[in-house]
Amino acid sequence: xxxxxxxxxxAETLDLVQKIMKRYPEGKHKSAILPILxxxxxxxxxxxxxxxxxxxxxxxxxxxxxxEVASFYTMFHLEPVGxxxxxxxxxxxCCLMGGVEVYDHxxxxxxxxxxxxxxxxxxxxxxxxxxxxxxxxxxxQIREKxxxxxxxxxxxxIIDELSK
Amino acid sequence: xKILTEHIDVPGIETIDVFxxxxxxxxxxxxxxxxxxxxxxxxxxxxGLRGRGGAGFPVGMKWSFLAKPEGIPRYLVCxxxxxxxxxxxxxxxxxxxxxxxxxxxxxxSFALGANTSYIYVRGELMYVIHILEKAIQEAYDKGYLGKxxxxxxxxxxxxxxxxxxxxxxxxxxxxxxxxxxxxxxxxIKPPFPAVKGVWQCPTVVNNVESIAATSWIINHGGDAYAAxxxxxxxxxxxxxxxxxxxxxxxxxxxxxxxxEDFIYSDEWCGxxxxxxxxxxxxxxxxxxxxxxxxxxxxxxxxEKRLMTYESLSDGGFxxxxxxxxxxxxxxxxxTCIVHNTLTFxxxxxxxxxxxxxxxxxGTGWMDKVIxxxxxxxxxxxxxxxxxxxxxxxxxxxxxxxxxxxxWPVAAAIRHFRDEFEWHIEHPELAIQPGAVYxxxxxxxxx
Numbered sequence: 197x198x199x200x201x202x203x204x205x206x207a208e209t210l211d212l213v214q215k216i217m218k219r220y221p222e223g224k225h226k227s228a229i230l231p232i233l234x235x236x237x238x239x240x241x242x243x244x245x246x247x248x249x250x251x252x253x254x255x256x257x258x259x260x261x262x263x264e265v266a267s268f269y270t271m272f273h274l275e276p277v278g279x280x281x282x283x284x285x286x287x288x289x290c291c292l293m294g295g296v297e298v299y300d301h302x303x304x305x306x307x308x309x310x311x312x313x314x315x316x317x318x319x320x321x322x323x324x325x326x327x328x329x330x331x332x333x334x335x336x337q338i339r340e341k342x343x344x345x346x347x348x349x350x351x352x353x354i355i356d357e358l359s360k
Numbered sequence: 361x362k363i364l365t366e367h368i369d370v371p372g373i374e375t376i377d378v379f380x381x382x383x384x385x386x387x388x389x390x391x392x393x394x395x396x397x398x399x400x401x402x403x404x405x406x407x408g409l410r411g412r413g414g415a416g417f418p419v420g421m422k423w424s425f426l427a428k429p430e431g432i433p434r435y436l437v438c439x440x441x442x443x444x445x446x447x448x449x450x451x452x453x454x455x456x457x458x459x460x461x462x463x464x465x466x467x468x469s470f471a472l473g474a475n476t477s478y479i480y481v482r483g484e485l486m487y488v489i490h491i492l493e494k495a496i497q498e499a500y501d502k503g504y505l506g507k508x509x510x511x512x513x514x515x516x517x518x519x520x521x522x523x524x525x526x527x528x529x530x531x532x533x534x535x536x537x538x539x540x541x542x543x544x545x546x547x548i549k550p551p552f553p554a555v556k557g558v559w560q561c562p563t564v565v566n567n568v569e570s571i572a573a574t575s576w577i578i579n580h581g582g583d584a585y586a587a588x589x590x591x592x593x594x595x596x597x598x599x600x601x602x603x604x605x606x607x608x609x610x611x612x613x614x615x616x617x618x619x620e621d622f623i624y625s626d627e628w629c630g631x632x633x634x635x636x637x638x639x640x641x642x643x644x645x646x647x648x649x650x651x652x653x654x655x656x657x658x659x660x661x662x663e664k665r666l667m668t669y670e671s672l673s674d675g676g677f678x679x680x681x682x683x684x685x686x687x688x689x690x691x692x693x694x695t696c697i698v699h700n701t702l703t704f705x706x707x708x709x710x711x712x713x714x715x716x717x718x719x720x721x722g723t724g725w726m727d728k729v730i731x732x733x734x735x736x737x738x739x740x741x742x743x744x745x746x747x748x749x750x751x752x753x754x755x756x757x758x759x760x761x762x763x764x765x766x767w768p769v770a771a772a773i774r775h776f777r778d779e780f781e782w783h784i785e786h787p788e789l790a791i792q793p794g795a796v797y798x799x800x801x802x803x804x805x806x
Contacts, residue, residue, distance in 0.1 A: 219478075219517075221433070221476075221559060224559055226540065226541035226542075227521070227539060227540055227541040228541065229541040230483070230522055230523065230524050230541065231521070231522055234483060234486070234522055234524075265524075265541065265543060268524070268526065268543040268544060268713075269483070269523070269524025269525050269544075270525040270526065270710075271524045272524060272525075286706070287445045287703050287704075287707050288642075288689065288700050288703040288707075289445060289446055289602040289603060289689050291700070291703055292603045292604060292689070292691060292700070293602075293603075324484075325443075325445075325527065325707050326445040326527075326707065327484055328442045328443060328447065328448045328450075328451045328482065328484070329448050329451065330445065330447070330448050330600060330602035330687070330689070331602045331608035331610065332448075332608070333602065337484060340490075341487070
């Protein structure tokens, strides 16, 4: 998905941004970077330089202050991604529950490797570290939703559903 | 004995009406109407409650360090950045019963004299953030938050702050940097957050489970809490159980049950999955030393090991481990210790913030060297090299991430050196899918 030409939040998101900035003491609204970056990524799928510049302008801070934060935290996509970003947990407990095999199946099914996007722009696969769901592994996350106790069959069902 | 999870499966417990029907917010009523902040702190001190995030530092004592200069705001920040591999108890508690945390936040904020408090939740749990925000709104609507709570003159605003996916932000000074809208680089201490925390104001940072426990302590008294458990391990602890057990999930245990009971009793994990045998356990989250089956079940003196801070660490790192965050990862005989250690080394390499050279460089070295051992390219000197690198990281960094990265590697080699050697000596066997070295005569190999 391309970032929109004019990068401006819809009115209701702008209201929310104003509310978020009031959560912190006067003059400390830089604290709103992470919440606003999450809103921006939900709106434009990834944090392009233009999106980050817009976030900086909302907070009246230098763009570099947003770049250095966005590049530190792994949740922010600094490259274009597909419509559905599948982020699978590669850490110990998920591997104990057969994670490696399940993720291999996922890659084979989509015909891409970790970090790649399918040619139709539908799916991107990323590997992430522990998602705090170890008792329900293997786990991956698509946006806010957790998919747990994954098997090859479950992965197929999820991909089928999202491909519709 | 359940304190935090007694009503967790009651339908609708995430709503304030159902929560109140089951005794919710009584601690807020009691603390704010009938007690002074110092009396609340005194009860928490008496309870012996220790920080549940991993370090186990007494909560009441941490509170008593909070500086209280006139005219400067103080803050309570809840650490809900739960990211230690094997740990998912805070996730579970906030998802199922958000008011349990919110009630504790109000009681604790009142004790500390904080008028604004934050719950810093890891960003991946955005759905939990929505659950918390809905519950916080309910608490405002009922008058438990906002101005002049219950007519007492005490004001409190409570906000949820999302993280962005960085394990390091679970370290309290990194969390405060992150809350200020910066990269999560830990600060040099002193000054400690109790003196200069968020925005240079006095701040207490406590784990979700620690804060949630304060409500029960206020309702029943610190002595009643201290009566549960053994010695300095008082109260109950949420244990995140994962791996090769029959029933994984979050269990609230009274501190002091035996490790054997916890693993094999039907009340808890229900034993190892069918047809398999216990090989090893990481008892307190990925950073604590892994122990073999024999060592986790019994101390070096042959006593049954207990689920307490003291018993789990009995013997030091030579034969013991730590309770840590309570991330209890169980492995059966199909587990390759080298592969599991690789995933942990890779984790810490990925999560090092990069400020301190020993951690930034050392975690990368450990990741690379274990990777080549696991993939059949190990060299004879690699095992000693790993021990050396781990030793040079430990104790030489600003924050404990360096130690957390070094310990699992050092312990895996200490207790499973033969597996590393086998990988290096028999690369053609080690690289076969599912290949696992069986120690001759080991209980899990019989």
